[in-house]
Amino acid sequence: MAIRKTTKERIRRGVLYAVLIAAVVVVIVAADWQRLADQFFQIDIAVELLPEIITIAARNTVLFTLIAFTGGLVLGVLLALMKLSTIRPYRWLANIYIELFRGLPALLTIFAMAYVLPIGFGIRVPYGAVGAGLVGLILVAAAYMAETIRAGIQGVPKGQAEAARSLGMSAGRTMLSITLPQAFRIIIPPLTNEFVLLIKDTSLLFIAGSTLQTKELTTFTRDALSTYANGTPLLMAAMLYLIITIPLTWLVARLERRTARAR
Numbered sequence: 001m002a003i004r005k006t007t008k009e010r011i012r013r014g015v016l017y018a019v020l021i022a023a024v025v026v027v028i029v030a031a032d033w034q035r036l037a038d039q040f041f042q043i044d045i046a047v048e049l050l051p052e053i054i055t056i057a058a059r060n061t062v063l064f065t066l067i068a069f070t071g072g073l074v075l076g077v078l079l080a081l082m083k084l085s086t087i088r089p090y091r092w093l094a095n096i097y098i099e100l101f102r103g104l105p106a107l108l109t110i111f112a113m114a115y116v117l118p119i120g121f122g123i124r125v126p127y128g129a130v131g132a133g134l135v136g137l138i139l140v141a142a143a144y145m146a147e148t149i150r151a152g153i154q155g156v157p158k159g160q161a162e163a164a165r166s167l168g169m170s171a172g173r174t175m176l177s178i179t180l181p182q183a184f185r186i187i188i189p190p191l192t193n194e195f196v197l198l199i200k201d202t203s204l205l206f207i208a209g210s211t212l213q214t215k216e217l218t219t220f221t222r223d224a225l226s227t228y229a230n231g232t233p234l235l236m237a238a239m240l241y242l243i244i245t246i247p248l249t250w251l252v253a254r255l256e257r258r259t260a261r262a263r
Contacts, residue, residue: 040231049224049233056213057220058240064202064216067134069195072141079146080153081175094146101143107204110136114208133208141198148190152183189256196248200241217241 082094101109114132117123125132156179164174184191203218210219217237224233 040235042228042230042232045228045230045232046236049236053217053220053224053233053236053240057215057217057237058244060214061199061202061216061240062244064130064134064137064205065195065199068137068141068198068202071134071138072145072194072198073191075138075142076145076149077180079142080149083146083150084153098143098146101140102147104140106137106140106201107207109140110204111207112136113139129209130205130214133205136208137198137201137205140201141194145191145194148187148194149183152187153179155186156182189252192248192252192255196245196252199245199248 079094079097082090083098085091085094110133113125113136114129117125117132125135127134153175160178160182161174164178165171169177202216205216206219206222210216215223217240221233221237225231
């Protein structure tokens with residue numbers, strides 16, 4: 001007798017659950033928990049890292065992310081408008097910028113801002129190495145955000161702009177008052193994703209150098225690893241990154257569901 005489709009689905013799910021449980025059991029049995037505790041769960045080291053790993057490292061990670069995101073968003077809007085402009089040189093400049101900074105690794109861009117500009121052109125970014133690193137992050141973030149914003153603008157029905165123009169609005173006012181607000185409602189989920197990515201990209205600022213008060217989580221953790229020769233700082237940094245990013249990823253998922261329902 002043929003097996004019903006629903007029965008097949010139950011069997012398939014049962015097998016998948018069994019495989020998952022078996023894998024978890026194998027990991028639990030195979031792990032050397034005493035050695036892991038010695039290398040990654042030293043309470044005394046964790047206590048010594050507090051509160052600086054939160055009040056300095058985690059705080060700087062969030063602060064640098066906010067600065068890079070805000071700067072990237074402002075520049076990204078400008079680039080998106082240039083790419084959609086009817087003036088050809090503006091479109092060329094925007095395309096060259098976007099392709100350049102999306103093609104270059106963020107680490108290389110940060111390095112260029114921190115060292116190539118001062119050495120090759122005598123240009124020194126305010127706030128030293130951290131300022132230069134943040135400029136690099138802003139340049140990279142803007143290139144990615146520009147494409148997201150451009151797609152959002154093009155996703156707004158043309159009838160909205162045409163209706164505004166028929167009421168006597170100028171092209172600039174129509175873009176600022178009608179098109180951009182609707183575009184941002186469309187692109188909130190991908191922009192939130194970009195924010196999450198920037199949180200992790202702040203770890204690249206180590207290449208520019210830092211002081212005790214300007215260390216972000218990764219640089220702080222790397223120095224602590226050298227000091228204590230133990231993996232506990234790494235575990236603490238991982239937990240803090242998750243505490244920061246998981247609520248944001250949940251927010252992205254919720255926004256995406258809400259956007260899908262609205263459509």
